[in-house]
Amino acid sequence: MRLITHNMLSCNIKGVTNGFPLKIEAEKVVEKEVDFNPDFLRHMFAKIEWKALVEAARSMGYAELPEDSPDATVIDSADETFLRKLHHALLELHLEEGALVCPETGRKFPVNKGIPNMLLHEDEV
Amino acid sequence: MSNRPELIAPPEIFYNDSEARKYTSSSRIVEIQAKLSERALEPLALPKDDVPRFLLDIGCGSGLSGETISENGQQWIGFDISASMLNVAVEREVEGDLLLGDMGQGLGLRAGVIDGAISISAVQWLCNADKSSHEPRWRLKAFFGSLYRCLSRGARAVFQLYPENIAQRELIFDQAMQAGFSGWLVFDYPRSTKKRKEFLVLRCGPLPTNIDYGHNDSCSDDDDSEDEEDGMVCVLDRNRPRKKQRTNKKGKGREWVLRKKEQSRRKGNDVPADSKYTARKRKSRF
Numbered sequence: 001m002r003l004i005t006h007n008m009l010s011c012n013i014k015g016v017t018n019g020f021p022l023k024i025e026a027e028k029v030v031e032k033e034v035d036f037n038p039d040f041l042r043h044m045f046a047k048i049e050w051k052a053l054v055e056a057a058r059s060m061g062y063a064e065l066p067e068d069s070p071d072a073t074v075i076d077s078a079d080e081t082f083l084r085k086l087h088h089a090l091l092e093l094h095l096e097e098g099a100l101v102c103p104e105t106g107r108k109f110p111v112n113k114g115i116p117n118m119l120l121h122e123d124e125v
Numbered sequence: 126m127s128n129r130p131e132l133i134a135p136p137e138i139f140y141n142d143s144e145a146r147k148y149t150s151s152s153r154i155v156e157i158q159a160k161l162s163e164r165a166l167e168p169l170a171l172p173k174d175d176v177p178r179f180l181l182d183i184g185c186g187s188g189l190s191g192e193t194i195s196e197n198g199q200q201w202i203g204f205d206i207s208a209s210m211l212n213v214a215v216e217r218e219v220e221g222d223l224l225l226g227d228m229g230q231g232l233g234l235r236a237g238v239i240d241g242a243i244s245i246s247a248v249q250w251l252c253n254a255d256k257s258s259h260e261p262r263w264r265l266k267a268f269f270g271s272l273y274r275c276l277s278r279g280a281r282a283v284f285q286l287y288p289e290n291i292a293q294r295e296l297i298f299d300q301a302m303q304a305g306f307s308g309w310l311v312f313d314y315p316r317s318t319k320k321r322k323e324f325l326v327l328r329c330g331p332l333p334t335n336i337d338y339g340h341n342d343s344c345s346d347d348d349d350s351e352d353e354e355d356g357m358v359c360v361l362d363r364n365r366p367r368k369k370q371r372t373n374k375k376g377k378g379r380e381w382v383l384r385k386k387e388q389s390r391r392k393g394n395d396v397p398a399d400s401k402y403t404a405r406k407r408k409s410r411f
Contacts, residue, residue, distance in 0.1 A: 001223075004179075004222075005222040005224070007235075008239070009224075009234060010235055020235060039177075040200065043177075047237070047277075114215065116224055118233060122258050125230050
């Protein structure tokens with residue numbers, strides 16, 4: 001699972017109001033190289049929760065992202081160093097084995113072979 | 126019908142390891158899935174600016190439809206309830222991310238982040254109650270509600286469906302409308318029983334603004350523009366009493382007459398030659 005997906009994913013248990021962001025318990029992280037596409041990053045940037053991304057990247061062992069969300073001028077500028085970092089964090093880091101933990105209830109969603117198991121038990125629906 | 130897998134077992138049990146492998150190694154199914162997903166991407170109407178969009182593939186299975194999305198240059202997340210199918214997808218090294226989830230429990234995605242969704246032959250599974258706690262109506266409601274939330278404004282979702290009967294189709298459509306979608310159905314090859322394919326196209330939010338249903342579409346007479354200026358409410362002409370029905374003031378015009386004469390000539394009829402008097406307006410005292 002990439003961090004872009006983690007950034008979209010929230011806990012779906014009935015009654016949970018603050019199911020985002022899910023905490024990452026990483027056991028195995030892999031990196032896969034993907035083609036760099038600045039247009040896509042610019043398009044997605046507005047939709048990303050910055051804090052959640054920084055925290056998630058840190059828990060996967062990547063701490064190069066700045067703490068505060070950069071403003072639009074950095075995104076639109078021709079200088080690609082920041083976009084490269086964002087690209088690496090969003091699309092190249094994969095959580096292979098581990099778990100996602102709901103911040104409110106502490107429920108664990110296991111991640112096997114890169115697939116998070118988001119199935120709920122019957123009493124959670 | 127015995128060839129409906131939904132009637133045999135629930136999806137997470139029906140698509141077990143052997144079925145998942147069979148499904149993906151059949152070249153016929155691969156071809157059909159690729160064709161269907163390509164067709165489903167058309168009504169999605171993604172802007173053609175070469176920027177990849179972030180799509181959702183609901184019921185992605187072994188990622189056959191996801192491959193088509195990747196070939197189309199888009200990014201995607203796939204949802205499926207069958208772990209075996211997802212394992213095959215991992216082996217095939219599909220580009221999108223995969224999530225094991227039940228769409229009837231809601232998707233659990235943040236609001237407004239997805240640019241579009243497709244689903245190939247999946248939503249009809251929701252119409253079956255496989256466990257005692259399942260109620261198709263609620264599951265459809267949870268699914269469409271969560272989908273509506275996670276789609277960005279103006280985004281579309283395209284579902285290829287095989288509803289078993291009219292009641293199922295209505296159930297799915299009703300729940301989608303109740304979630305707030307506006308939408309329509311597309312039928313490919315409606316007269317063929319085998320090739321017939323059904324697509325439900327849903328749009329998040331109101332219909333596009335360039336379609337104006339208010340004034341000009343319902344009654345397209347020229348007089349209506351005058352009515353609007355007077356602040357009058359426009360009434361469909363066919364609802365008026367016959368005597369009060371308006372006649373079109375301008376008539377058909379010279380071009381129309383010339384065209385009709387030409388048509389008649391082609392049929393071999395004896396038609397007077399065109400002249401400056403053809404279709405000339407009569408004097409008012411006539």
